[in-house]
Amino acid sequence: MTGTEGPCVGLLQLGRNLCRGVKLPRLPEPNPTILTAEHVDQLVAELSPPDDLLVLVLAYGGLRIGETLCLRRRHVDVADGRMTVAESVAQLPGGPVIDTPKSHQRRELALPAFVVDRLRRHLAELPEDPDAFLFPGRQRRTAGRPQSYNGWKYRFDRAVERAGLTDLIPHDLRATHGSWVADSQGVLVDARRLGQSNASVTTRHYARAVDGRDAEVAAFLHRARKGEDPSNLARNGHRGKTKPSRDSPQRS
Numbered sequence: 020m021t022g023t024e025g026p027c028v029g030l031l032q033l034g035r036n037l038c039r040g041v042k043l044p045r046l047p048e049p050n051p052t053i054l055t056a057e058h059v060d061q062l063v064a065e066l067s068p069p070d071d072l073l074v075l076v077l078a079y080g081g082l083r084i085g086e087t088l089c090l091r092r093r094h095v096d097v098a099d100g101r102m103t104v105a106e107s108v109a110q111l112p113g114g115p116v117i118d119t120p121k122s123h124q125r126r127e128l129a130l131p132a133f134v135v136d137r138l139r140r141h142l143a144e145l146p147e148d149p150d151a152f153l154f155p156g157r158q159r160r161t162a163g164r165p166q167s168y169n170g171w172k173y174r175f176d177r178a179v180e181r182a183g184l185t186d187l188i189p190h191d192l193r194a195t196h197g198s199w200v201a202d203s204q205g206v207l208v209d210a211r212r213l214g215q216s217n218a219s220v221t222t223r224h225y226a227r228a229v230d231g232r233d234a235e236v237a238a239f240l241h242r243a244r245k246g247e248d249p250s251n252l253a254r255n256g257h258r259g260k261t262k263p264s265r266d267s268p269q270r271s
Contacts, residue, residue: 051194081196
């Protein structure tokens with residue numbers, strides 16, 4: 020204690036926190052693994068029901084794992100092909116705790132028809148209780164609550180190995196969905212599906228360039244600069260010399 024007492028007493032005598040106002044360096048954000056539809060199919064093929072369905076919901080619905088584990092029968096409308104995300108479960112030392120999603124907002128999602136068909140078959144095997152969990156605990160004493168994330172994660176990791184995929188974590192399926200939607204429908208649509216209130220968060224964390232599309236952007240810019248695609252450079256019906264806009268490439 021004597022070795023640290025002196026400096027500590029000295030800091031207390033300053034009457035202020037020397038760390039206040041000091042900005043910590045931003046840690047580099049790990050790049051998620053973005054899958055193709057074929058990769059997802061490979062993973063699904065290595066899983067048994069209903070774990071395979073859970074992966075489909077993650078990849079084609081973009082849900083967080085806690086939101087997926089907390090889905091109930093009443094959250095699925097197979098007739099309309101939609102799913103409501105209203106709850107999420109967190110695994111705490113004292114047991115699972117059910118709360119609202121991270122954004123504290125409900126959201127509805129339209130699902131691909133093949134996922135809806137798979138959900139319909141799964142619902143036929145569940146109790147009629149509207150509060151029944153889609154992915155309940157696997158033991159009799161845990162059947163009335165969401166299944167354990169740790170148990171599912173163990174089976175997920177084994178399936179990843181068998182599918183020949185590397186460095187894949189469950190959250191990568193959400194990032195994959197985010198990249199697919201942002202690439203095809205734009206970031207604003209992506210943010211709504213992911214339950215993000217800020218589109219910049221979606222761009223920073225989830226909207227990753229799909230392989231090949233960045234090269235397509237470069238090719239478009241090259242054609243536009245050379246005037247090979249005048250429809251992309253013409254604005255407001257004017258052709259020839261036009262006033263530069265933010266949408267058209269400029270010389271620097």
